[in-house]
Amino acid sequence: MLLKKEIFGFAQAASLEKAFPSHEDSDIVKKDDPRLRRLAESRGDNREEVRADHRRIRQAEIVSTIEEEARRQEGLELEEQDEDALEERRKKLRDKLLQREQEEALLPEESEEEEEESEEDESEYETDSEEEHTGIAMVKPVFVPKSERETIAERERLIAEEEALEQAKKRRLEERKVETKQIVVEEIRKDEEIQKNLEQEANIADVDTDDEMNEAEEYEVWKVREIARVKREKEEAQSTVKERDAIEKVRNMTEEERREWERKNPKPAPPTKRKWGFLQKYYHPGAFFQSDPTDRSATVGSDSIFQRDFSAPTGEDKMDKTILPKVMQVKHFGRSGRSKWTHLVNEDTTDWNNPWTYNDPLRAKYNAKMAGMDTPIERPKGSKKLKTWESR
Numbered sequence: 001m002l003l004k005k006e007i008f009g010f011a012q013a014a015s016l017e018k019a020f021p022s023h024e025d026s027d028i029v030k031k032d033d034p035r036l037r038r039l040a041e042s043r044g045d046n047r048e049e050v051r052a053d054h055r056r057i058r059q060a061e062i063v064s065t066i067e068e069e070a071r072r073q074e075g076l077e078l079e080e081q082d083e084d085a086l087e088e089r090r091k092k093l094r095d096k097l098l099q100r101e102q103e104e105a106l107l108p109e110e111s112e113e114e115e116e117e118s119e120e121d122e123s124e125y126e127t128d129s130e131e132e133h134t135g136i137a138m139v140k141p142v143f144v145p146k147s148e149r150e151t152i153a154e155r156e157r158l159i160a161e162e163e164a165l166e167q168a169k170k171r172r173l174e175e176r177k178v179e180t181k182q183i184v185v186e187e188i189r190k191d192e193e194i195q196k197n198l199e200q201e202a203n204i205a206d207v208d209t210d211d212e213m214n215e216a217e218e219y220e221v222w223k224v225r226e227i228a229r230v231k232r233e234k235e236e237a238q239s240t241v242k243e244r245d246a247i248e249k250v251r252n253m254t255e256e257e258r259r260e261w262e263r264k265n266p267k268p269a270p271p272t273k274r275k276w277g278f279l280q281k282y283y284h285p286g287a288f289f290q291s292d293p294t295d296r297s298a299t300v301g302s303d304s305i306f307q308r309d310f311s312a313p314t315g316e317d318k319m320d321k322t323i324l325p326k327v328m329q330v331k332h333f334g335r336s337g338r339s340k341w342t343h344l345v346n347e348d349t350t351d352w353n354n355p356w357t358y359n360d361p362l363r364a365k366y367n368a369k370m371a372g373m374d375t376p377i378e379r380p381k382g383s384k385k386l387k388t389w390e391s392r
Contacts, residue, residue: 096138103140274311279321279331279342285310 146152250258285306321329332338341347356363367373 100138274309276311277313277317277321279329280313280317283310283314 250261253261329342330338330340331342350357352358
């Protein structure tokens with residue numbers, strides 16, 4: 001290997017000499033040119049640097065070769081020592097196995113087969129990993145009866161738990177079956193009860209009615225009602241005609257005759273209206289059926305319901321709400337849907353101190369000056385087509 005390195009070094013030196021020749025050609029004419037002189041000087045410097053690098057690399061290669069040889073020799077020595085140590089270790093293991101066999105021969109005959117299997121397993125394991133078991137203290141095997149082994153007890157406990165789970169699962173299934181049957185029976189009972197109720201409601205024969213039982217009496221009652229209806233309609237028609245004639249008569253009267261007629265036939269005074277309280281609720285009278293109404297729409301008559309005063313306060317309206325604080329003088333106080341408005345008078349923003357509000361003559365004078373106030377009100381003239389049609 002050293003010979004190869006020397007040959008390689010000589011080849012590099014030759015290539016270096018060829019790239020940077022040390023002698024000068026005699027054919028070239030020497031001239032005193034500063035550029036050539038600087039080029040030659042730079043070549044000389046480069047040559048020295050390349051030779052120095054070459055020597056450095058060669059020395060490093062030689063040193064590395066010597067170190068590799070030393071490592072190889074050390075590796076061979078270590079291999080020889082490892083073989084000796086391995087042989088010694090194997091010898092110790094064989095002695096231990098022989099001693100163990102002698103001890104196991106003294107055990108009872110019942111455990112011979114099990115011990116032989118364990119010895120084979122252990123011997124195989126030890127032969128595969130001899131280096132790992134070096135220096136480990138081996139425990140002497142002791143026979144344990146089958147009833148005292150933990151693995152058997154654990155297995156029996158697991159089997160008992162599984163059997164208990166199976167029994168609980170079966171018990172739950174049986175309970176669910178019973179519950180399902182009860183639910184089905186209850187649903188069937190409900191359906192039968194509903195069907196029975198529907199049949200009872202649909203049975204017309206069970207309805208207690210008096211139809212077609214006293215036809216003669218019913219006919220007489222109907223005849224009385226029909227005669228009363230015809231009479232009532234006739235009276236209403238006559239009263240309507242009389243009222244129309246009276247209105248027409250009053251229209252044809254002069255002013256003096258009309259005043260005289262109004263003096264002799266004064267209008268009935270309207271009932272006095274009750275003054276409503278502050279924040280009092282309004283209730284509509286509503287429509288009520290009455291057997292003897294006095295009008296066509298059957299909403300007015302002599303029934304007591306129409307004699308009541310619907311403007312009278314009821315419930316909370318009987319209390320004077322003017323004495324309440326300002327914040328409580330609202331409808332539905334304290335509720336989420338209450339209104340913040342009380343009444344129109346309270347929310348009115350009219351300025352009553354303004355002359356325009358209380359001075360009616362001033363406002364009338366201003367309105368009279370507006371456009372279209374002096375124009376007399378006349379009948380619409382109509383279109384040209386309407387005039388042509390009327391002239392025919």
